[in-house]
Structures are given as C-alpha cells and as structure tokens.
Amino acid sequence: MNNFIYDIPVRVYFGKGQIEHLGEELKKYGERVLLVYGGGSIKKNGLYGAVASEIKDAGLELSELSGVDPNPKIHSIREGQKLCKEKKIDMVLAVGGGSVIDCAKVVAAAACVDFDPWDFLGKGVPIEKALPVISVLTIAATGSEMDNCAVISNPDTEDKIAISSSHMVPRASFLDPTYTYTVNRYQTACGAADILSHVFEIYFAKERSLYMVECFMEGLMKTVIRYAPVALREPDNYEARANLMWASSWAINGFIEYGKNVTWICHPLEHELSALYDITHGLGLAILTPRWMEYCLDETTAERFRQFGVNVLGIEKDLAPMEAAKKSIEMLSDFLFHTLGLSRTLTEIGIDDRNIKAMAEKICSGRTLPMESLKPLMQEDIEAIYRMCL
Amino acid sequence: MNNFIYDIPVRVYFGKGQIEHLGEELKKYGERVLLVYGGGSIKKNGLYGAVASEIKDAGLELSELSGVDPNPKIHSIREGQKLCKEKKIDMVLAVGGGSVIDCAKVVAAAACVDFDPWDFLGKGVPIEKALPVISVLTIAATGSEMDNCAVISNPDTEDKIAISSSHMVPRASFLDPTYTYTVNRYQTACGAADILSHVFEIYFAKERSLYMVECFMEGLMKTVIRYAPVALREPDNYEARANLMWASSWAINGFIEYGKNVTWICHPLEHELSALYDITHGLGLAILTPRWMEYCLDETTAERFRQFGVNVLGIEKDLAPMEAAKKSIEMLSDFLFHTLGLSRTLTEIGIDDRNIKAMAEKICSGRTLPMESLKPLMQEDIEAIYRMCL
Numbered sequence: 001m002n003n004f005i006y007d008i009p010v011r012v013y014f015g016k017g018q019i020e021h022l023g024e025e026l027k028k029y030g031e032r033v034l035l036v037y038g039g040g041s042i043k044k045n046g047l048y049g050a051v052a053s054e055i056k057d058a059g060l061e062l063s064e065l066s067g068v069d070p071n072p073k074i075h076s077i078r079e080g081q082k083l084c085k086e087k088k089i090d091m092v093l094a095v096g097g098g099s100v101i102d103c104a105k106v107v108a109a110a111a112c113v114d115f116d117p118w119d120f121l122g123k124g125v126p127i128e129k130a131l132p133v134i135s136v137l138t139i140a141a142t143g144s145e146m147d148n149c150a151v152i153s154n155p156d157t158e159d160k161i162a163i164s165s166s167h168m169v170p171r172a173s174f175l176d177p178t179y180t181y182t183v184n185r186y187q188t189a190c191g192a193a194d195i196l197s198h199v200f201e202i203y204f205a206k207e208r209s210l211y212m213v214e215c216f217m218e219g220l221m222k223t224v225i226r227y228a229p230v231a232l233r234e235p236d237n238y239e240a241r242a243n244l245m246w247a248s249s250w251a252i253n254g255f256i257e258y259g260k261n262v263t264w265i266c267h268p269l270e271h272e273l274s275a276l277y278d279i280t281h282g283l284g285l286a287i288l289t290p291r292w293m294e295y296c297l298d299e300t301t302a303e304r305f306r307q308f309g310v311n312v313l314g315i316e317k318d319l320a321p322m323e324a325a326k327k328s329i330e331m332l333s334d335f336l337f338h339t340l341g342l343s344r345t346l347t348e349i350g351i352d353d354r355n356i357k358a359m360a361e362k363i364c365s366g367r368t369l370p371m372e373s374l375k376p377l378m379q380e381d382i383e384a385i386y387r388m389c390l
Numbered sequence: 391m392n393n394f395i396y397d398i399p400v401r402v403y404f405g406k407g408q409i410e411h412l413g414e415e416l417k418k419y420g421e422r423v424l425l426v427y428g429g430g431s432i433k434k435n436g437l438y439g440a441v442a443s444e445i446k447d448a449g450l451e452l453s454e455l456s457g458v459d460p461n462p463k464i465h466s467i468r469e470g471q472k473l474c475k476e477k478k479i480d481m482v483l484a485v486g487g488g489s490v491i492d493c494a495k496v497v498a499a500a501a502c503v504d505f506d507p508w509d510f511l512g513k514g515v516p517i518e519k520a521l522p523v524i525s526v527l528t529i530a531a532t533g534s535e536m537d538n539c540a541v542i543s544n545p546d547t548e549d550k551i552a553i554s555s556s557h558m559v560p561r562a563s564f565l566d567p568t569y570t571y572t573v574n575r576y577q578t579a580c581g582a583a584d585i586l587s588h589v590f591e592i593y594f595a596k597e598r599s600l601y602m603v604e605c606f607m608e609g610l611m612k613t614v615i616r617y618a619p620v621a622l623r624e625p626d627n628y629e630a631r632a633n634l635m636w637a638s639s640w641a642i643n644g645f646i647e648y649g650k651n652v653t654w655i656c657h658p659l660e661h662e663l664s665a666l667y668d669i670t671h672g673l674g675l676a677i678l679t680p681r682w683m684e685y686c687l688d689e690t691t692a693e694r695f696r697q698f699g700v701n702v703l704g705i706e707k708d709l710a711p712m713e714a715a716k717k718s719i720e721m722l723s724d725f726l727f728h729t730l731g732l733s734r735t736l737t738e739i740g741i742d743d744r745n746i747k748a749m750a751e752k753i754c755s756g757r758t759l760p761m762e763s764l765k766p767l768m769q770e771d772i773e774a775i776y777r778m779c780l
Binding site: 001002003004005006007008009010011012013014015016017018021210211212213215216218219220222223226227239242243246247250258259 | 391392393394395396397398399400401402403404405406407408411600601602603605606608609610612613616617629632633636637640648649
C-alpha cells in the first residue's frame with residue numbers, strides 16, 4: 001500500500017427531518033444562496049417548499065438554477081456561472097441527485113473565474129477555488145454528496161468528462177432516507193448498480209487493498225445486495241433506504257481508495273456510452289461490469305472473483321477458484337438483471353455496434369496503455385468488452 | 391437508528407515517512423509548539439530527533455512537557471497548563487500513545503482557562519475551547535488520535551474520568567506504522583485488546599446498528615484477530631502494523647457509534663480497576679470482556695454472540711444459538727489469553743476482592759440504573775462480573 005492523506009471534511013446530517021438544520025448551516029457561508037435543482041420533482045414532493053422555508057427563515061436571499069439534466073450539461077454550468085456573478089452568490093445549494101450535485105460543484109468553481117467553464121473539463125485547467133457547496137440528497141447512487149468529483153457532458157463535442165478538486169467537496173450534506181422513498185424502481189436499481197460499481201472499481205483493481213479496507217468494501221457490497229431488493233419491494237422501508245444512502249456515500253468518498261493506485265475501467269467505458277446515448281449511468285455500468293469481469297477472468301484473476309463470491313455472495317469456500325469465479329459472475333448477473341430487473345445488453349436498449357471503435361478510441365486517446373485493469377487492456381480489448389455487451 | 395451528524399475533520403497522514411509533512415502542518419496553527427511526550431522512548435528510537443528537526447526547520451519555537459505517565463495524571467495537565475500560559479503556546483503536539491495524546495488534549499483545553507483543570511473532570515465543567523492538538527502516534531490502541539475523548543486520573547481521589555469535546559479532536563494525526571515496530575509483545579497485545587473492546591462496546595450494545603455499520607465493525611474485529619498475532623510474531627511486519635493502526639482509529643473515531651444509543655460497560659469497569667491499581671487499560675479490558683459476555687449470556691442474547699462467532703470468528707452457521715454463543719466466547723478467550731498471551735484473571739495480576747464493592751459503587755453513583763447493557767446491570771451485577779474475573 002502507498003502512503004495517503006485522509007481528509008474527508010464533509011459534515012453529514014443523516015436522518016429523517018435533518019433539513020431543520022439547513023438554515024443554520026447555510027448561514028455560516030454568507031447571505032446569498034444559489035439553489036440548484038433538476039426537473040421539478042422536488043416541487044411535487046414538498047422538498048422545495050421545505051428548503052425555501054429554511055432559506056427564508058434564516059434571512060438568506062434565494063436565486064435559482066433549475067432544469068439541470070441527468071448527465072448534466074455544460075450549458076447549465078454556464079447559466080449558473082452567469083447567475084453567480086449577477087447575484088453575487090455566496091454559496092451553492094444542490095437539492096437532488098448526483099447530476100444536480102455535480103452541476104452545483106462546477107458552478108461553484110465557475111463562479112470564481114472569468115473564463116468559460118468548459119476549460120476546466122476540455123482543457124484541464126485546474127480548479128483553484130470554489131464557492132462553498134452544500135447538498136440535500138434525493139437518491140442513493142453517485143456519492144457526489146461526499147466526494148470531490150463531478151462529471152459534465154458537452155453535447156456539442158459528445159464529451160463526458162470527470163474532474164475532481166478538493167475545493168468542490170461539499171461543506172455539508174443532508175442525507176434524509178425518506179427523500180428517496182419516491183425514487184422509482186428503475187432509478188433505485190440503477191443507483192444500486194452505481195454504488196456496487198464504485199466498490200468494484202477499487203475492490204477488483206490490480207493492486208490489493210489493506211485487509212481492513214477489503215473487509216469494509218465487502219460490507220458495502222453486502223449492504224447493497226441485501227437492501228436494494230428490499231427497497232424495490234418496499235419503497236418506504238427506512239432501514240433499506242438508510243443503508244443504501246449511507247453506502248452510496250462511503251463507496252466513493254475516498255476512504256476505500258486511499259493508499260491504492262486504481263485505474264477505473266467500467267466508469268470510463270460507461271461515460272462514453274452515456275455521452276453518446278444519454279443512458280442512465282447505473283444502467284450502463286450494470287451492463288458493462290459482468291462482461292468486463294468475464295473478459296478479465298483467467299487463471300491469474302480467478303482467485304479475486306472467488307474471494308468476492310465467498311465473502312460477499314456467500315458461495316461455498318471449497319469450490320475450485322475458476323468454478324467459484326464463474327459462479328460469482330453468474331450470481332452477480334442474476335442480481336443485476338433479475339433481482340434489480342435491469343437490461344442485460346446494449347441491444348435491448350437500442351445501442352448497436354456502430355460507435356464501438358470510436359468510443360474505444362476516445363477512451364484510449366491521451367492515455368498510457370495498457371489500462372491497468374486486472375487484465376491489462378489495450379484499445380482492442382475495450383472494443384471486445386463493448387461487443388460482449390451487445 | 392437515530393439521526394446523527396457525521397463530522398470527523400481530522401486530517402490523517404498515513405504511512406512510512408509522513409513525518410516530513412509535520413512542519414508544514416504545524417505552521418498552519420501558529421509559532422509556539424508545546425511538545426508532549428512520555429518516558430523518553432521516543433528519544434531512544436529517533437522519533438524525538440525527527441520531530442524536533444521538523445519543528446526547527448519550520449522556524450517554530452519548541453517547549454516541552456515530558457514524563458507523561460500511562461493512565462495520565464492530573465499533575466501533568468496542571469504542569470502543561472502553566473507552560474502554555476508562560477510560553478504563550480499556540481498548539482499542542484502529542485508524540486506517543488493514547489496516554490500522551492489524552493494528556494495533550496486536556497492541556498490544550500486547560501491552556502484556555504484560568505481555573506484548575508480537574509474541574510473539567512471532577513466537576514464536569516464543559517470545555518468551550520482548546521488550542522489546536524496535533525498527534526504523532528506510536529502505538530495502535532486507544533484511537534485517541536482520531537477521537538474527541540480523553541481519560542485522566544487523579545491519584546489523590548482515586549478517580550479516573552473520561553471527558554469528550556469536539557474542541558479536543560486532533561486537527562491532524564500522523565500514523566506511521568513503522569513507529570510501532572518497537573512496541574513490545576505485551577503492549578501490542580494490550581493494544582489489540584483495547585481496539586477489540588471499543589468495537590465490542592458498540593457491536594454488543596442492546597440496540598442494533600445499521601447493517602452496513604455492523605459489517606464494518608465485523609471487518610475491524612476480523613482485522614485485529616488476523617493481524618495482532620502477525621505483529622507478535624513479526625514486530626516489523628508493515629502490513630500487520632498498518633492494519634492494526636488504521637483499525638485503532640476507526641474503532642473509536644465515532645463512525646461506528648453514530649446513530650446508536652450506547653452505554654459502554656467494560657470501559658467504566660476497567661477505569662475503576664486502573665484508577666486503583668494502575669494496570670494497563672487493554673489488559674483490564676481483556677480480563678473483563680469474556681466474563682461480561684458470559685454474565686450477559688442467556689436465551690435472549692445468545693443470537694448476538696452467535697452472529698459474532700459466525701461473521702467474525704468463522705464458526706459454523708448451523709450450531710444452535712446457545713452452543714454457538716458459548717463457542718464464540720470460548721474462542722475469544724482463547725485468542726486473548728493464549729494467542730495474545732494476556733493474563734486471564736485479576737488474581738494472576740495481584741488484584742483481590744477487597745475493593746470490588748467500592749468500585750461497583752463508584753460506577754453506579756450518579757448514574758440512572760440499570761446500565762443498559764445486553765442484560766441490564768445493577769450494582770450487584772457489576773460486583774458479580776468483577777468476582778467472575780478473580
């Protein structure tokens with residue numbers, strides 16, 4: 001393991017009704033709030049009203065950036081940048097899921113510069129400061145509520161790019177599991193697949209983790225596998241929603257990745273898919289992951305998948321590694337495609353092979369190859385994995 | 391589960407050689423450093439020199455409070471308070487184990503008041519501010535490097551009292567596993583018992599935890615049980631020392647206790663023992679814990695001990711709960727008294743029954759009884775547990 005600096009300064013208000021602390025939290029950061037949200041579901045379920053009251057009762061001034069899309073687009077960031085400057089915004093409050101929080105993070109950075117915010121993504125201009133970001137989470141999935149990362153799409157260039165900066169880490173996040181009661185079956189399932197994928201990227205990286213951290217990762221995976229089906233059956237089961245919500249944060253807040261060199265694999269493959277086809281991120285990950293595992297499976301990697309099977313899925317300890325590995329991948333597929341009910345192939349969701357080469361090229365351009373997955377990947381390997389998903 | 395606010399703002403520099411960042415970290419907090427340490431082992435192993443160089447190279451002014459005892463005493467706090475005022479100290483740097491860090495925390499609070507620091511402990515005067523505390527850890531045990539707590543003894547009154555305050559949480563802690571290579575067999579074993587006990591207090595509390603957190607706790611316990619014996623056999627095994635060190639922090643930094651009402655049991659029982667007899671905290675906990683488990687074991691609690699056995703110790707899933715529970719307690723005893731080689735009884739370490747009643751009375755005075763353990767405990771139950779330890 002490598003040295004690392006642990007630093008997760010987010011304050012998390014966890015539980016039912018914690019929104020009552022929102023006003024006092026926001027007052028720490030100034031007077032003028034930019035509220036960022038999506039398509040208006042928070043107006044239907046009453047959350048918008050609760051947030052607006054907190055802001056009003058705290059004597060703060062409210063501006064709004066609404067209509068943030070899933071796979072948030074650069075035009076929202078530009079609009080937010082303009083609003084922040086016009087209204088002299090002091091802090092950015094995201095109320096929504098990962099897309100809304102990601103958008104708020106980059107708006108907070110864009111508010112502090114005079115250039116076009118796509119430069120952060122397309123040109124890699126580093127983020128040197130940002131307004132304080134606060135989030136109120138409405139879906140357990142991306143973990144954006146507790147991490148330093150954002151992913152923004154540019155439809156003009158068909159790019160979807162991830163950036164990270166410690167300046168974008170939310171100062172505080174409000175995690176009330178009851179806000180996720182209204183998340184529908186499909187989005188609950190995609191969220192669960194997304195959480196699992198965050199753990200897989202690290203758990204199955206070539207380098208091993210500290211044993212303690214491997215145990216924690218196994219706990220996160222067991223939690224999702226146990227409680228996602230409960231949330232599908234009983235959308236208002238508090239225990240299930242609370243477990244999924246807290247797991248979503250811990251899968252990606254940095255804790256399980258510290259001390260390890262990880263090359264994420266399924267995420268960049270998925271980003272190309274959703275950049276081109278605007279599919280739900282968790283769905284793309286669900287389709288890709290078991291195929292990537294199958295592609296990597298050989299005598300040298302079987303033990304890693306066996307460990308997953310034994311410690312997470314509860315398969316027998318005494319199977320031969322290859323047999324155990326195959327069984328693990330099969331059980332994971334069964335979980336994703338039967339229990340969660342997600343589509344198994346790209347073909348099922350209307351995606352054919354015509355852009356596979358271009359997507360693989362885009363992933364590989366500017367990278368040192370091979371990608372250090374369990375099995376090292378060159379461009380042709382990535383194309384092969386996409387083809388297995390058809 | 392209850393609502394909670396997650397807030398662990400400690401910055402942890404983890405890994406070999408991280409001390410090179412000490413100077414830059416200290417400079418954030420001012421110019422005058424009070425270095426707190428124990429009996430001088432850090433002078434023998436070179437750590438004192440490394441710390442002093444960092445302070446000097448950063449252009450900071452060094453004062454010292456040395457000779458802090460195991461089970462740190464109030465006279466050290468008083469001495470530190472005086473030094474802080476005389477030298478206009480800006481920050482307190484603890485270099486040592488839990489005793490040294492606990493002492494530094496309370497000195498940091500005492501520096502900000504004009505009354506006698508025992509008032510924080512004996513009279514419960516709340517801590518309203520403290521100088522910044524930074525720690526360099528030299529033994530994996532108490533977790534003081536990442537928590538808000540300190541335990542101070544007063545030989546005059548035979549009191550040993552724990553206090554907590556968010557102001558005492560270290561701003562930064564340096565966790566270099568190689569500093570624990572020289573920790574001897576006995577202290578390594580006591581440290582392991584201490585870490586396990588922190589998890590037990592929460593894992594076996596009457597109220598259940600969030601499933602995800604139960605998985606994390608099981609991971610912490612598996613880590614200690616797997617790596618403490620390795621550290622005993624190979625004191626300079628980096629992986630073993632790193633796992634134990636990181637586990638010590640996560641057992642008590644608050645994460646596993648959030649959202650749960652916990653009445654700690656073995657800790658207050660042990661505090662009375664070490665207040666009177668000045669024994670090593672981890673040893674006292676090792677003697678008490680299996681006896682407390684046996685005392686609590688009945689048809690209503692067996693399932694909890696069975697879960698521990700199956701998920702942590704790897705016992706068979708199909709044993710009847712009572713049989714499984716007994717086996718779990720037996721295996722834990724075997725781990726503590728054979729594998730770790732700790733003394734099994736109070737008699738072995740020269741403690742007889744003469745103070746049992748007085749200790750139990752002291753624990754119960756000022757508390758609402760029964761203590762909400764797995765089995766509710768009145769004063770006579772506590773006396774009975776002490777007697778089982780003879």
